[in-house]
Amino acid sequence: MNRKNFLSAGATALAATVMPGYLANAATRTDESSGIVPPYLKKGDLVAITSPAGYITLEAIMPSIKQVESWGLRVKPGSSIGKRDYTFGGTDLERAADMQQLMDDPEVKAILCARGGYGSVRLIDLLNWEKFTKAPKWIIGFSDVTVIHSHLGRNYGVASIHSKMCNSFPDDWSKAEPIQVDTILSIRDALMGTRMKYMLVPHERNRRGKATGRLVGGNLKTLESLAGSQSDIRTDDKILFVEDTGEYLYSIDRMFWNLKRTGKLDKLAGLIIGGFKIKVDDPGEEFGRTLYDIVWEKVKEYDYPVCFDFPVGHQKNNFALKCNVLHKLVVEKEEVNLTEIR
Amino acid sequence: MIKTPPPLKPGDTIGITCPAGYMNYEKAATCISTLQHWGYKVKVGKMLGSESTNYFSGTDAERLAEFQRFLYDDEVKAILCARGGYGTSRIVDRINFKKFKKKPKWIIGFSDITVLHAHIYSNCKIASIHGPMAGAFNEGVQADDLAGQVEENEYIRSLKDAIEGKKAKYVCQPHDFNRKGEAIGELVGGNLSILAHLCGSVSDIKTKGRILFLEDIGEQLYNIDRMLLQLKRAGKLDKLAGLIVGGFTDTKDTDRPFGKSVLELIRDAVKDHDYPVCFGFPVSHGTENYAMKIGVGHKLKITGKKVTLDE
Numbered sequence: 163m164n165r166k167n168f169l170s171a172g173a174t175a176l177a178a179t180v181m182p183g184y185l186a187n188a189a190t191r192t193d194e195s196s197g198i199v200p201p202y203l204k205k206g207d208l209v210a211i212t213s214p215a216g217y218i219t220l221e222a223i224m225p226s227i228k229q230v231e232s233w234g235l236r237v238k239p240g241s242s243i244g245k246r247d248y249t250f251g252g253t254d255l256e257r258a259a260d261m262q263q264l265m266d267d268p269e270v271k272a273i274l275c276a277r278g279g280y281g282s283v284r285l286i287d288l289l290n291w292e293k294f295t296k297a298p299k300w301i302i303g304f305s306d307v308t309v310i311h312s313h314l315g316r317n318y319g320v321a322s323i324h325s326k327m328c329n330s331f332p333d334d335w336s337k338a339e340p341i342q343v344d345t346i347l348s349i350r351d352a353l354m355g356t357r358m359k360y361m362l363v364p365h366e367r368n369r370r371g372k373a374t375g376r377l378v379g380g381n382l383k384t385l386e387s388l389a390g391s392q393s394d395i396r397t398d399d400k401i402l403f404v405e406d407t408g409e410y411l412y413s414i415d416r417m418f419w420n421l422k423r424t425g426k427l428d429k430l431a432g433l434i435i436g437g438f439k440i441k442v443d444d445p446g447e448e449f450g451r452t453l454y455d456i457v458w459e460k461v462k463e464y465d466y467p468v469c470f471d472f473p474v475g476h477q478k479n480n481f482a483l484k485c486n487v488l489h490k491l492v493v494e495k496e497e498v499n500l501t502e503i504r
Numbered sequence: 505m506i507k508t509p510p511p512l513k514p515g516d517t518i519g520i521t522c523p524a525g526y527m528n529y530e531k532a533a534t535c536i537s538t539l540q541h542w543g544y545k546v547k548v549g550k551m552l553g554s555e556s557t558n559y560f561s562g563t564d565a566e567r568l569a570e571f572q573r574f575l576y577d578d579e580v581k582a583i584l585c586a587r588g589g590y591g592t593s594r595i596v597d598r599i600n601f602k603k604f605k606k607k608p609k610w611i612i613g614f615s616d617i618t619v620l621h622a623h624i625y626s627n628c629k630i631a632s633i634h635g636p637m638a639g640a641f642n643e644g645v646q647a648d649d650l651a652g653q654v655e656e657n658e659y660i661r662s663l664k665d666a667i668e669g670k671k672a673k674y675v676c677q678p679h680d681f682n683r684k685g686e687a688i689g690e691l692v693g694g695n696l697s698i699l700a701h702l703c704g705s706v707s708d709i710k711t712k713g714r715i716l717f718l719e720d721i722g723e724q725l726y727n728i729d730r731m732l733l734q735l736k737r738a739g740k741l742d743k744l745a746g747l748i749v750g751g752f753t754d755t756k757d758t759d760r761p762f763g764k765s766v767l768e769l770i771r772d773a774v775k776d777h778d779y780p781v782c783f784g785f786p787v788s789h790g791t792e793n794y795a796m797k798i799g800v801g802h803k804l805k806i807t808g809k810k811v812t813l814d815e
Binding site: 287386392415419 | 726733758
């Protein structure tokens with residue numbers, strides 16, 4: 163833990179208690195700095211696991227508990243783990259109560275969501291963020307958890323970690339593939355204060371350029387489902403990343419139109435397209451355009467950098483990203499990289 | 505104030521186009537002959553049964569051009585969209601409605617065409633018809649029937665009545681979930697997926713004081729729940745005059761059951777409010793699909809014995 167960072171994070175959090183409304187506004191209007199960055203974790207700190215959406219057993223999260231403990235952190239499963247209400251990890255009230263308790267418990271320094279599925283939007287309006295904004299902590303997850311990232315970023319300007327969750331930790335760490343090891347250790351790095359840097363092979367359909375801005379984004383379908391609500395993502399001057407799985411091309415096209423028609427693509431600093439697992443068109447219903455065509459069609463009139471095939475999504479190649487933290491995106495012919503700025 | 509396009513008279517022309525998905529000509533043959541049988545001339549656009557080899561009936565430019573041509577053609581008094589699918593969102597921002605606002609005509613269709621209804625309602629303040637499209641005219645028609653000589657069903661007839669300017673008077677059976685009461689307001693709504701997709705855009709609809717109707721097809725229960733929550737969280741379910749729940753056909757469930765039926769999900773989404781709500785109204789992707797005049801004032805009355813919707 164860098165003491166200077168800790169102090170600045172603490173100072174920002176203190177300011178937030180005085181004028182949260184002002185800070186939230188400032189956070190969405192200028193992108194010269196990161197949002198409110200929760201304190202990074204140090205050895206001995208406590209990570210709690212909860213399930214804001216789908217149901218999961220304690221047994222299923224054991225590999226993640228062991229792994230996170232191996233980082234020198236302590237782990238506590240929340241009360242929603244093992245609970246079940248049909249597809250959910252407990253009723254809305256049970257899941258919300260678990261999340262609330264962990265948000266408000268000063269000993270808990272980070273909340274790792276066990277899995278996605280569907281359900282975060284059902285509890286988001288039940289949560290009280292008062293204590294959390296005074297003492298922000300890391301919330302970790304992706305897919306359906308995009309609801310929480312988007313809500314948190316828009317309303318409180320607090321940074322959070324978009325990454326794999328407990329259900330992606332390999333059962334046997336010794337047999338894990340290198341990409342599994344790297345992506346899961348990227349959660350540790352993000353959480354414990356490493357300045358993130360990602361390098362990738364340029365894609366021929368990329369648009370070159372450089373951009374600086376806060377990183378925001380997540381699951382495209384989830385972002386569309388937040389449009390018009392108070393959790394709706396704000397993208398002006400930001401670097402937006404999107405990913406999705408199991409959608410038809412026509413549906414992906416429709417979702418990109420939603421982004422465009424709600425004004426979320428016109429003032430971006432940059433655009434990062436992650437993994438898209440595309441559902442094959444039904445016979446006779448060929449969409450006739452690739453994902454690359456779909457994206458280009460929406461952004462051709464702008465000039466910010468765009469990169470494809472970024473390692474984020476419902477895939478093994480899914481690295482931890484710090485939402486609402488300032489990053490620099492460089493998309494060049496020879497190299498593409500994304501670097502956290504401090 | 506919402507403008508209502510003039511009713512059609514015998515001899516008037518109806519234009520048929522496909523602003524979204526592809527449809528072959530044969531599937532629209534009964535529709536065309538029925539419209540002619542009703543005494544209308546039909547202008548069939550090139551998008552119906554086009555040369556297109558992919559999902560769409562034509563390129564965006566082609567679909568847009570044909571829709572625009574019909575919109576500005578003084579001879580065309582109504583535009584019937586032959587089918588939905590997907591694609592109206594891709595062209596709606598490029599349609600020029602200027603002349604249409606001064607000289608409105610009926611735009612007819614549903615499903616993906618909800619984009620046009622919502623956009624026109626919000627931006628042009630002109631009434632339009634959410635109702636059966638070309639494929640629906642084939643309902644109950646046998647292969648060896650002579651086209652146009654089949655007695656059309658009451659849903660197809662409701663479209664005829666709507667374009668002729670007859671006031672709608674619909675009656676349907678009560679449902680256990682219904683919330684009794686009376687509501688008066690402009691009718692708005694359509695396909696739930698499309699209404700959710702339009703949230704936050706220039707085509708988004710206001711619902712306060714209106715009677716909202718919803719229908720959908722082939723969606724996962726969890727996704728219907730998410731879309732209802734989107735409408736709710738976008739403030740669209742708070743101040744309704746009333747809610748009409750149409751058909752939710754071919755609804756899918758996850759391997760691990762979601763645990764509630766679609767009707768229960770809708771009932772839950774509006775439980776904090778006290779406006780009248782009716783379930784099982786005949787507006788859907790199935791045969792039961794009355795013509796609904798969007799933007800026009802209606803009275804919804806829900807009692808223990810029946811549900812009536814009167815223009």
